[in-house]
Amino acid sequence: MSSPASPLPARPSLVQLRKQAKELLRDYRANDRAALARVQEHHPRITSERRLTLADAQLVVAREYGFSSWAKLKHHVESVQRPADFDEPLWGRATWPFLAAVYKGDETTVRQMLARDSSLARAEYAYLQPLHYAVRGGRIGMVRLLLDVGADPLAEGWSGRFGDEIRDDTPLARARDRELNEIVALLEAAAGDKPRSVAPERKAPSTPERELEDEMMRICHLSEIDRAIAMIDRHPGIAQAGLYEAVHQNHPQLVRILLERGAKATTPWRWACWYTPLMHSLRYPKPRYDIAQMLLDHGVDPNETNGMGMTTLHIVAGQGTVDAARWLLDRGADIHSRDREFESTPLAWAARAGRADMVSFLLSRGARAVRADDEPWATPIAWARRRNHLEVVSLLLKEARTDPAP
Numbered sequence: 532m533s534s535p536a537s538p539l540p541a542r543p544s545l546v547q548l549r550k551q552a553k554e555l556l557r558d559y560r561a562n563d564r565a566a567l568a569r570v571q572e573h574h575p576r577i578t579s580e581r582r583l584t585l586a587d588a589q590l591v592v593a594r595e596y597g598f599s600s601w602a603k604l605k606h607h608v609e610s611v612q613r614p615a616d617f618d619e620p621l622w623g624r625a626t627w628p629f630l631a632a633v634y635k636g637d638e639t640t641v642r643q644m645l646a647r648d649s650s651l652a653r654a655e656y657a658y659l660q661p662l663h664y665a666v667r668g669g670r671i672g673m674v675r676l677l678l679d680v681g682a683d684p685l686a687e688g689w690s691g692r693f694g695d696e697i698r699d700d701t702p703l704a705r706a707r708d709r710e711l712n713e714i715v716a717l718l719e720a721a722a723g724d725k726p727r728s729v730a731p732e733r734k735a736p737s738t739p740e741r742e743l744e745d746e747m748m749r750i751c752h753l754s755e756i757d758r759a760i761a762m763i764d765r766h767p768g769i770a771q772a773g774l775y776e777a778v779h780q781n782h783p784q785l786v787r788i789l790l791e792r793g794a795k796a797t798t799p800w801r802w803a804c805w806y807t808p809l810m811h812s813l814r815y816p817k818p819r820y821d822i823a824q825m826l827l828d829h830g831v832d833p834n835e836t837n838g839m840g841m842t843t844l845h846i847v848a849g850q851g852t853v854d855a856a857r858w859l860l861d862r863g864a865d866i867h868s869r870d871r872e873f874e875s876t877p878l879a880w881a882a883r884a885g886r887a888d889m890v891s892f893l894l895s896r897g898a899r900a901v902r903a904d905d906e907p908w909a910t911p912i913a914w915a916r917r918r919n920h921l922e923v924v925s926l927l928l929k930e931a932r933t934d935p936a937p
Contacts, residue, residue, distance in 0.1 A: 652682050678717065747770075
């Protein structure tokens, strides 16, 4: 019989949990009796013929704490660690599991979640409602389900939120843009003669603090170092507002100045729903390793995630930048991390994009083509087959035949 799950500390740390897994791996390979017993209890598929890997050790640690996979333990710890002021009202991250089910067309899960909380039908994530995501996924059944529970076909999205020009980005407009004719017909019928109106308060409120931050962002966007320094001299603490733009514009000198003048590389970012600064530094064809290293030197975790649970390794894997992937892995990036949108590993992202060179590289670094806790639709092979990346399918099938079941 399995031992009761051990309680996590009140403030769990992924760094410490990774350390526990590495220590277990070390002790197991040294034939430590306690380590052998732990692995036998929580990962009985491991035999003397099969070499324990770090991913196996992480799975054992996760199961000891009552989680079925390392990914679920990691997600739990990240949700506990996330600061209370991480723009939760702005982005609506708590609604992401529901929106992910909407996007995937998982009607059973959506109905169950709506039964518990009917307000989810109009919940927001990054200013978009579930109906936007159903349209994005082309899920006609999901569109029909959401309309039946009161979703608005004319719900506004991004436009006008930050003082920009208001444009039509309703679910209906997006369906028309994508020429999803059946969905358009459903949404038009639901909209009827209802007028589309945008309240004046859709414009982002202007405050002196907001105007100051916007000015600092513009200065750093233009890489105007002297003006940035002058602004910091006049307004101590404003350096933070410009750091994201300085990284985005690939300006290492300005990044260094801002960090030296008080900007915190680990502070959550308003725009980190999409790309974190580390992602920006490495996502280009010619990654800026100098900027990336500065960020790590100032406390950024190579496994930090954006609002959708993606790591920088996911981004570079999908883009096929092998050198950037190597750089991240050499600094502790988790090769088996899963994002929350596609529930996929970096290997699956590479397979989805048809990046054969990246797939080969990640496999050579220990990524697995098949994992026991993969969702069937989110495996690397499933992505490659759906996208008709035959070379990648061949690589993954070859690896799957030689790799023991995890």
